[in-house]
Amino acid sequence: MNSFNPNFKTLMGPGPSNIDPRVLNAMARPIIGHLDPQFIELMDDIKELLRYAYQTENPLTFPVSAPGSAGMESCFANLVEPGDKVLVCINGVFGGRMKENVIRCGGEAVIVEDEWGTPVSPDKVEAALKTHPDIKILAFVHAETSTGVCSDAAALAKLAQAHGCLTIMDCVTSLAGVPVLIDEWGIDAAYSGSQKCLSCPPGLSPVTFSPRAIETIRKRNTPIQSWFLDLSLVMDYWSGDEARSYHHTAPINAMYALHESLLLVRDEGLENAWARHQTHHEALKAGLEKLGLTLLVEEPYRLPQMNSVLIPEALKAREGDIRKTLLNEHNLEIGAGLGALAGKIWRIGLMGFGASEDNVHTCLSALEEVL
Amino acid sequence: MNSFNPNFKTLMGPGPSNIDPRVLNAMARPIIGHLDPQFIELMDDIKELLRYAYQTENPLTFPVSAPGSAGMESCFANLVEPGDKVLVCINGVFGGRMKENVIRCGGEAVIVEDEWGTPVSPDKVEAALKTHPDIKILAFVHAETSTGVCSDAAALAKLAQAHGCLTIMDCVTSLAGVPVLIDEWGIDAAYSGSQKCLSCPPGLSPVTFSPRAIETIRKRNTPIQSWFLDLSLVMDYWSGDEARSYHHTAPINAMYALHESLLLVRDEGLENAWARHQTHHEALKAGLEKLGLTLLVEEPYRLPQMNSVLIPEALKAREGDIRKTLLNEHNLEIGAGLGALAGKIWRIGLMGFGASEDNVHTCLSALEEVL
Numbered sequence: 001m002n003s004f005n006p007n008f009k010t011l012m013g014p015g016p017s018n019i020d021p022r023v024l025n026a027m028a029r030p031i032i033g034h035l036d037p038q039f040i041e042l043m044d045d046i047k048e049l050l051r052y053a054y055q056t057e058n059p060l061t062f063p064v065s066a067p068g069s070a071g072m073e074s075c076f077a078n079l080v081e082p083g084d085k086v087l088v089c090i091n092g093v094f095g096g097r098m099k100e101n102v103i104r105c106g107g108e109a110v111i112v113e114d115e116w117g118t119p120v121s122p123d124k125v126e127a128a129l130k131t132h133p134d135i136k137i138l139a140f141v142h143a144e145t146s147t148g149v150c151s152d153a154a155a156l157a158k159l160a161q162a163h164g165c166l167t168i169m170d171c172v173t174s175l176a177g178v179p180v181l182i183d184e185w186g187i188d189a190a191y192s193g194s195q196k197c198l199s200c201p202p203g204l205s206p207v208t209f210s211p212r213a214i215e216t217i218r219k220r221n222t223p224i225q226s227w228f229l230d231l232s233l234v235m236d237y238w239s240g241d242e243a244r245s246y247h248h249t250a251p252i253n254a255m256y257a258l259h260e261s262l263l264l265v266r267d268e269g270l271e272n273a274w275a276r277h278q279t280h281h282e283a284l285k286a287g288l289e290k291l292g293l294t295l296l297v298e299e300p301y302r303l304p305q306m307n308s309v310l311i312p313e314a315l316k317a318r319e320g321d322i323r324k325t326l327l328n329e330h331n332l333e334i335g336a337g338l339g340a341l342a343g344k345i346w347r348i349g350l351m352g353f354g355a356s357e358d359n360v361h362t363c364l365s366a367l368e369e370v371l
Numbered sequence: 372m373n374s375f376n377p378n379f380k381t382l383m384g385p386g387p388s389n390i391d392p393r394v395l396n397a398m399a400r401p402i403i404g405h406l407d408p409q410f411i412e413l414m415d416d417i418k419e420l421l422r423y424a425y426q427t428e429n430p431l432t433f434p435v436s437a438p439g440s441a442g443m444e445s446c447f448a449n450l451v452e453p454g455d456k457v458l459v460c461i462n463g464v465f466g467g468r469m470k471e472n473v474i475r476c477g478g479e480a481v482i483v484e485d486e487w488g489t490p491v492s493p494d495k496v497e498a499a500l501k502t503h504p505d506i507k508i509l510a511f512v513h514a515e516t517s518t519g520v521c522s523d524a525a526a527l528a529k530l531a532q533a534h535g536c537l538t539i540m541d542c543v544t545s546l547a548g549v550p551v552l553i554d555e556w557g558i559d560a561a562y563s564g565s566q567k568c569l570s571c572p573p574g575l576s577p578v579t580f581s582p583r584a585i586e587t588i589r590k591r592n593t594p595i596q597s598w599f600l601d602l603s604l605v606m607d608y609w610s611g612d613e614a615r616s617y618h619h620t621a622p623i624n625a626m627y628a629l630h631e632s633l634l635l636v637r638d639e640g641l642e643n644a645w646a647r648h649q650t651h652h653e654a655l656k657a658g659l660e661k662l663g664l665t666l667l668v669e670e671p672y673r674l675p676q677m678n679s680v681l682i683p684e685a686l687k688a689r690e691g692d693i694r695k696t697l698l699n700e701h702n703l704e705i706g707a708g709l710g711a712l713a714g715k716i717w718r719i720g721l722m723g724f725g726a727s728e729d730n731v732h733t734c735l736s737a738l739e740e741v742l
Binding site: 001002003004005006007008009011013015016018019022024025026027028029030031032033034036037038039042045048049065066067068069070072073077097100101103104105193195201202203223224225226227228246247248249250251252253254256257259260263266327333338 | 372373374375376377378379380382384386387389390393395396397398399400401402403404405407408409410413416419420436437438439440441443444448468471472474475476564566572573574594595596597598599617618619620621622623624625627628630631634637698704709
């Protein structure tokens with residue numbers, strides 16, 4: 001068994017995305033202590049850069065020291081108490097995972113379902129909020145990674161506010177790819193992942209909590225069931241004062257990488273990043289259409305960074321082989337369908353550093369050759 | 372705000388430890404997908420190398436995708452059901468954290484306490500096991516990072532077995548620094564951290580579970596409260612078969628680093644690594660004594676990799692300044708005392724890559740200058 005030397009691959013699946021060499025270099029810098037004053041400064045910088053990425057003033061905006069699934073759990077475990085009613089919108093895999101989280105926190109999940117490939121219906125949500133006036137939290141996925149659908153977060157958040165609910169929003173795939181406007185929309189808790197449009201290695205989950213969410217956590221009647229994710233403890237480590245109390249050892253080098261990737265986002269500017277994702281999405285779509293391929297999602301709800309391509313009937317039997325050929329002969333990874341869409345779609349990502357003309361060409365020419 | 376360029380520092384605190392450049396280089400290699408066949412091979416290699424480090428045949432031996440605190444929680448959340456009685460040995464900070472975990476899982480913690488700086492007393496444990504015949508799990512810290520004490524894991528595990536209990540062992544600081552013999556001792560669940568004697572960046576927590584622990588998890592009456600840490604799901608991702616089911620996105624580049632650091636352990640050989648820690652510990656101790664400094668822990672229980680130095684009365688008032696001077700003028704980090712030992716001890720680590728003659732000299736000459 002020898003050192004691991006992976007082939008370079010073009011990652012155009014649902015994430016992780018390829019990483020800018022600047023970010024990989026940053027990660028390989030010498031380690032310092034997690035309570036070192038230089039590291040505390042880095043933490044402050046990361047919080048400020050994340051507030052920009054999330055378009056929020058929330059003081060409690062930081063990366064959870066674990067992947068997106070733990071960021072999700074951090075939102076639910078802190079905000080949901082046993083017996084709480086949570087309205088969960090399911091239109092793909094990750095809405096289903098939210099439901100799991102509610103149940104494991106002892107909450108009661110009220111479900112609004114929409115067909116996979118379509119957005120969450122604000123009408124259905126409104127009806128459910130009217131039927132269940134005791135709902136405490138509305139939880140929905142902004143950008144469903146399993147389908148490539150963008151739901152109308154502004155409309156959903158507005159409904160939640162009108163009914164006195166908190167909101168939890170999954171923006172794992174949306175952050176830095178399409179507008180995520182935490183304060184403008186009035187979202188109370190959101191989580192993302194480092195490995196999608198931030199183009200950082202996986203392993204960190206940026207989260208943000210509104211003052212209202214923090215107040216809710218502070219007023220809990222029951223202890224938070226997770227020690228690792230207990231925000232009342234984590235806050236003391238990520239808080240603004242001089243004396244940071246030790247909670248856990250942060251993944252220091254991963255933080256270097258996140259910092260560098262957030263600098264790249266800041267330097268480009270969010271508006272430019274959103275526009276770049278849209279431009280390359282349109283080029284990809286045009287090329288796919290020339291190959292006779294169509295997208296699952298209707299135009300107004302399409303995520304530019306996550307393109308679900310319907311697999312033509314004639315190719316379904318060998319869809320796995322096609323992905324294997326792309327990977328082995330073209331060093332190109334595209335994603336398979338998940339759950340209800342397994343075998344029916346391919347998922348082609350154009351995320352962050354990977355949302356480029358080069359990648360669009362690489363993908364289209366490889367697909368043309370293989371199909 | 373610019374790219375982060377930390378000064379190189381000699382890390383001789385309680386962890387993280389300095390990292391071999393080979394490991395940092397490995398981490399900066401190009402990212403591949405978390406379901407890529409090359410990555411699956413890497414996962415298999417990591418499992419095999421971890422089994423060597425833990426001296427176990429346990430098939431379920433893998434790194435949790437988060438820091439040691441999450442590894443701890445993974446052991447408790449999966450093995451403890453509401454109402455279960457767990458005997459927790461507390462002789463430092465991390466035993467206290469085990470108790471917190473038991474309570475948050477709905478378990479009942481029976482406590483055996485020993486003075487900080489002394490090992491867990493097998494006699495007290497035996498008495499408690501006799502008093503409470505319904506105890507399901509014995510939980511103890513092998514190497515208390517907060518004090519530098521090594522407890523007699525073999526004796527404690529034997530008692531647990533004699534009373535029909537499972538064991539959970541914290542070996543965050545012991546793994547690869549002193550013998551950790553999971554199978555010989557008959558430990559059922561153990562967790563460690565990547566950033567101590569493995570000299571890897573923090574962010575991963577190697578765990579191992581015995582077949583008896585897995586059977587206990589499979590027979591649970593209640594669901595595991597954490598989705599992220601639910602071993603019945605994680606197992607499907609880390610299992611041996613061809614079809615790995617997606618659970619979460621593993622921290623891919625961090626896994627490259629762990630793999631490389633485990634290769635270094637294998638190449639040196641565990642026995643040699645243990646001997647190296649002991650050799651440099653003895654040199655450090657001799658040098659400290661020449662400076663008039665003594666160790667907190669009695670000789671038979673001292674961890675070579677974690678040296679708790681009693682701060683002389685005359686220096687207590689400026690102990691924080693001394694650490695600051697070491698950091699700012701000598702680029703040397705040593706650790707402060709925690710909890711009951713805050714202000715009373717310094718913690719000097721000689722861990723993994725940092726257990727070297729150079730580091731012993733660096734530390735002793737800096738201390739000599741500053742004191």
